[in-house]
Amino acid sequence: MAFVQKHLIVHGYVQGVGYRGSMAQAAEVLGVHGWVRNRRNGTVEALAVGDAPAVDALVDWARRGPPEARVERVEVVEMTEPAQAAAGFMQRETL
Incomplete structure (x- = not known):
């Protein structure tokens, strides 16, 4: 299987609706x-x-996204440079 890295920016009503936690759970299930x-x-x-x-x-x-979210669009960029991702999937502080 091919190993990939993708950077996502999610636009819409996606804050305050459990988006981050739900994404972390989905990522864990998917590995x-x-x-x-x-x-x-x-x-x-x-x-x-x-x-x-x-x-x-x-x-x-x-x-x-989760049921409460209203995703308008997702920008997806496949990265070619090695990313710094620890094992697992974590929620980071707001930037």
Whole structure:
């Protein structure tokens, strides 16, 4: 399986609705490593690292989000530089 790294910026009503925690749970189930955090501009930013099918499944989840979220769009950039992602998937502080 191919190993990929994708950087996501999620736009819409995605803060204060459990988005980060729900994404972390989805990532753990899928075996994806990385992190998620709120941004001061109202978006949610994430880094997903793992097998391509698992990361793609997390990107698909990000386009829906938890039930309370209203995702407008997700910017996805596949990264070629090695990312710094610890084992597991963590919620980071707002940037």
